[in-house]
Structure formats: structure tokens, C-alpha cells
Amino acid sequence: MAEFLTALPSLFIETKESGSVSVTIKRYDYQGVKHQREKKRLERARNDGEEGAIHLLVDSLSLGDKEYATLVRAATPKKKLSTLVAPADLDAFLARYHGLLLANVDTIKKNERLRKKKYAAKRLAARKARGAREKKAKLKKQSPAAAAAAVAPDA
Numbered sequence: 001m002a003e004f005l006t007a008l009p010s011l012f013i014e015t016k017e018s019g020s021v022s023v024t025i026k027r028y029d030y031q032g033v034k035h036q037r038e039k040k041r042l043e044r045a046r047n048d049g050e051e052g053a054i055h056l057l058v059d060s061l062s063l064g065d066k067e068y069a070t071l072v073r074a075a076t077p078k079k080k081l082s083t084l085v086a087p088a089d090l091d092a093f094l095a096r097y098h099g100l101l102l103a104n105v106d107t108i109k110k111n112e113r114l115r116k117k118k119y120a121a122k123r124l125a126a127r128k129a130r131g132a133r134e135k136k137a138k139l140k141k142q143s144p145a146a147a148a149a150a151v152a153p154d155a
Helices: 002-014 031-047 053-061 087-103 112-141 144-151
Strands: 022-027 070-075 080-085
Touching: 002 070, 002 080, 002 087, 070 087, 080 087
Parallel strands: none
Antiparallel strands: 022 070, 070 080
16 A cells, blocks of 8 residues: 555656546455455365465455455556555545645646637627627617617517
């Protein structure tokens, strides 16, 4: 966990000029590990060998059937990082992760689509206002009777 949090800022720095960092946080699924664990238990029963590293890791991270470890991954096109966080350590991890994000928030680009939408809305409002001014000026140039007829709806 500590190695992950110390290596993550370097990913942000590497992608500051161009590129992106993809971070995923999800519950660690034990289903595949449980199946592998059953196979290993049968082998261990035959061989009387030591427990596997995955078996020890899963047992140490799991506090019960309803509490799961959290898998955190960060990736750039060139580098990949991952870590498993125990349920008891999750709050402390997320607090440190939040601090890292705030420290590196200057590298996040603003959404270009949002800027384009705002600019398009301004242009549309200016066009409507210009059209209304032109229509008003046109009506002023016409004779008063023609202007009244153009404005008044047909009855």
C-alpha cells in the first residue's frame, strides 16, 4: 500500500504534459482465488507443503465473509501499479489518496466539451439578440400601418 502511494505521484508527473492516468478502485473478488485455494489445499494435503502466498494474503486481508479487500489499480500506457487494501486500512488509504489527488489537481484538464457548449450557447444568444434588433429596426423603417400589420396577428 505504501509503495503504491509513493509511486502514484510519479505517474501524475510523467503524464503532466501529455497522456493520462487511469485509476480504478473496486472490491476484490475472491471467487477465482477460492477456486485456486481449493486446488492448492488438495495438493498441500498430498504434499504436506507450506501455504501459498495468495492463500496467506487473502486470509490476512479478509476479516470475514462480508468484508472484502479493495483492489486499487493505476495505469498509464507505459506503467501499471496495483495494490490490495485491507478493510481496516481503507479509510486511511483513501485519506492519503485524496491528499495525492488534491496535490496533483493542477494536471487535470478542464472538459473541452463543456467549454464548447458554453461558447455555443453564448453565440446563439448573441445571434437571437442581433436578429431581434434587426427586426425592430426594419419595422421602424416601414410605415406605421405596415409595422402594425406585421406585428399584429391575423384575426
